[in-house]
Amino acid sequence: MRVHPDQLIPGCIVMRDVMGKTNRPIVTKNTVIKPVHITVLHKFLVDEVEVGQKLSNGSSFLPEKSNNQPQEISAVHETEQPPFTEQYLQAVQAYKKMFHQWKAGFAINMPGVREVIVPLIEQAPKHKNEIYSLHHFTSKDDYFYHHGIAVALLSAIIADQLNYSKGEVIQVGIAGFLSDCGMAKIDEGLLSKRGSLTSYEYEEIKKHPTYSYRMVENIPALKNEVRLAVLQHHERLDGSGYPLGISQDKLHTYGKIIAVSDLYHAMTSERVYRSKQSPFKVLEELLHQQFGKFDPTITQTLVQSMTSLSSGMKIRLTNNQLAEIVFIESKYPTRPMIRLQHNDEIIHLKFHREIYIEEIIS
Known part of the structure; x- marks a missing residue:
C-alpha cells in the first residue's frame, strides 16, 4: 500500500x-x-x-x-505484501504468544508448534532470498520472537541444501524453532538489558540450552535428535561452547546446523546491545574468524547458497551505493568485481575490505 x-x-x-x-x-x-x-x-x-x-x-x-493529500492518493492501494513474508510475520506473532505462555509455566504445545512452523518450512526452499533477508524485520524489542522463526527457516534451508529428506528438513526446522524456548526461563531484565552483561549474567544466559532441553525432553512426539539439537546448538567443534563444552564427534549434525543459523541471524539482526551487520560480512566471519568452531560443510553450504551470484545482478553495498556484479572469483564468493551505478566505475571488492554487499536487490 x-x-x-x-x-x-x-x-x-x-x-x-x-x-x-x-x-x-x-x-x-x-x-x-x-x-x-x-x-x-x-x-x-x-x-x-x-x-x-x-x-x-x-x-x-x-x-x-x-x-x-487527497483521499484517493492516501487510500490503500492493493500492492500486496509477498505472501511468504506475511506468513512469517504472523508466525512471529504466534511465537511471541507461545513464549509468554512458556514464561507463565505452560508446557510446549507440539500440535500448535507444528501448525505455526511446518507450513513455512515446507515453502522455505522456494523462498531462500526472502529467508536470508528476514533480519531486516527484526527489532530490538521483538528480537527473540523473530529469532525463533528465522533460525527454524534458516536451518531448514541448510538441511534442504544438504539434500536431507523432506521429513528431516522439517525435524531440523522444528529443532531450530524450539532451540531458544528456554529463554523464557531467563530473567526478563537480562534479555532486555542495554549494555554488556556481567560475567554472572552471561553465565545465566548460558543456561538457556539446558532449560530448552528440559522443556522438550519428555515430549513423545519429538525425536531424540531434535532434543539433542536443542541442547547442543551453542556447542562448538573445538569444545569452546556451552552448556557442556563437548566437541567434534559428540555433536549431532542437527545441532551443528542450528549453531550456524543461530549465529548468522543473531549477527545480522538489530539487538538491544548491538547494531546489525552486513550478511556478507557475517559470512566472511563464519569462514575465517570462526574457523574451527563450526562444521565447515555446513558453513560452506550456507555461504554457497547465499552467494549464488551471477553477472548482471543488482546489489546494494554497506555504504548504500547501488552496483551491478561484473565478475565473481570462486576464491572470493562474497567479494565480486562490481560496477558502481552512479559513475560506472569498476572496482573489485577484494581490494576494498571496508565495503560489503548489504543485499541483493535483483
Missing part, C-alpha cells in the same frame, strides 16, 4: 526504495520505520511511501487518513 509519511508509524516495513534526487535511496527497501525515518521523509518532501500491510511485529497496519 502507498501512504503519506504522516500515516507512517514505527514498525511499518518499506516495500520499495524511496528515491530522492540522487542515485542513493532516502530510505531503502525492507527498512523497518523508526521516528527518524519519518522525520527524514518529511524533510525531503516525500509524498508517498510503499509499505507492507503488516508491521514488523506481525500485527496489521491500518493507516489513518492523512490531511496532507
